[in-house]
Each structure stands twice: as structure tokens, then as C-alpha cells.
Amino acid sequence: MQLYQLKSKQLLPITIKEAWDFLSNPKNLALITPKHMGFHILAGADRPMFQGQIIQYIVKPFPLVSTKWVTEITHVREGKYFVDEQRFGPYALWHHKHFLKEVPEGVEMEDVIDYKLPFGFLGQLTHPILVKKQLHKIFEFREKKLAELFGTVDGKENFLSIRKI
Template sequence: MRLYRLHSLQSLPIPKVKAWEFLSNPKNLATITPEHMGFHILSGGERDMFPGQIIQYKVIPFPGLSTRWVTEITHVLDGEYFVDEQRFGPYALWHHKHFLKTIPEGVVMEDIIDLKLPFGPLGRLVYPLIKKQLIKIFAYREQKLTELFGKVEGKSNFLHIKSI
């Protein structure tokens, strides 16, 4: 079994409370997801994040491939972090931790995603395509968050995907 980890850091010049208000509202996911992915919440996004919340999405990860994705918000510590886990969807495992940390210039958002591709060896063959797509998604997200909230000068953002 091969697991992959995506690790992302982005600094924003806003208070942690403002970052939390944005990130803990499921409706804002569409804002930070590339339009070509056809992201749409089907159910469960009416409230801010809470443990046990089930959210169902429709997404087009690759042209011509539409899928439903069901996640559960498993852990929440208001203003600090939340965790979403895939219950049904394109991955054999998807465990996504979102952390916020105050810095003198604003806030650092940290994402750690542990994922496993389906279909064993066949899944590993398509890993380069999945990795490329995830990098594009997170680059888009970084760009949109910078457009919305600005950029912390002198702080580098970070995105890395590796096998663990």
C-alpha cells in the first residue's frame, strides 16, 4: 500500500479569525477551486464546519469525468483546525487536515493531505497525472486566496507532494 502526502503552507496578511471565517464555510470551497472542475455542493454545506458534518459534492477532476465526492468533517477546534475525510469518492483514502497559525504578519494556513489511490498498481501508474492535477488545484487556490486577502511580503509559500 502506497500513501502520498501533500503538504502546503500559505501566509496571508489577515487575522486568524478572518481566515477561519472563510475556510470554515463550505460554500467558499467553490471560490478556491478551479472553475473547469465544475465543483458544486449537493448537500451538507448549509452550515459552518462541525464534527460529524457530511458534505456531498459533484466535481469534474478531469475533462469528461464527473464524480460525486462525500466527505465528513471529523474534527474541529474552532479557529485552529479542522479535518475532512473522504467517505465515498475517487480516492481509496483522503485525510485532509487544515491548520491555522497566527504569525506577526497575519496567519499561516497549513494543509496536510494523506491520500491513497485506488486500483493498486494501476492507480500508481496514473499517480503522475493525479499529482499534476493536485498541484494545479493548490496553485489556483493560492492565487485566489492572494487575490482575496493579499500576500505577506518576504514569506514564501510551500507546496510539496511525496510518497510516504
């Protein structure tokens, strides 16, 4: 069983409240997801985030491949972090932790995603040529969109890595 981990950090020149208000609203996920992914919320985004919330959406991870994805918000600590876990979808495991931390420049957003691909060895073969590249593109798009919406912190580098764990 091969597990992978994506880690991403981004600094934004905004307050914790501004970051939390934006990130804890499920409807905003569509704004920070590339258009080509065909992201569309089906249900569950009609109220602010809460523990136990189920969100259903359609996503196209690759051209001509559309899938239903169902996540549950399993942990919420307002202004600090939340966790979403896939219940049904394209991954064998998807556990996504979103952390916010106040820093002198504004807010540091950190994402830690532990995931496993389906289909055993065949899934592992697709990781470097399809999945890893796609996740990089998604998080690079998100970084640019958040910078466009909220600005950047001069002289500070953002961070993105994907590795086996």
C-alpha cells in the same frame, strides 16, 4: 499500499478570525476550486462547519470525468484546525488536515493531505502523470485566489510538496 502526502503552507495578512470564518464555511470551497473542475455542492453546506458534518458535492477531476464526493468533517477546533475525510469518492483514502496559526505577518495556513489512489499498481502509475499534476494545479489556483481575496505577505515564500510516504 502506496500512500502519498501533500503539504502546503501559505501566509495571509489577515487575522485568525478572518481566516477561520472563510475556511470553515463549506460554501467558500467553490471559490478556491478551479472552474474547470465543475465543483458543485449538493448537500451539507447549509450551516457553519461542525464535527460530524457530511458534505456532498460533484467534482470533475479530469475532463469528461465527473464524480460524486462525500466528505465528513471529523475534527474541529475553532480557530485552530479541522479535518475532512472522504467517505465516498475518487480516492481510496483522503484525510485532509487544515491548520491555522497566528504569526507576526498574519496567519499561516497549512494543509496536510494523506491520500491513496484506487486500482493498486494502475493507480500508482497514474500518480506522476495525472494526479500529482492535477493536485499541484488545484493548490496553485487556490494560493492565487486566496492572495487575490486577502493579499500577500511580501518576502515570504509559500510551500507546496507532494511525496510518497
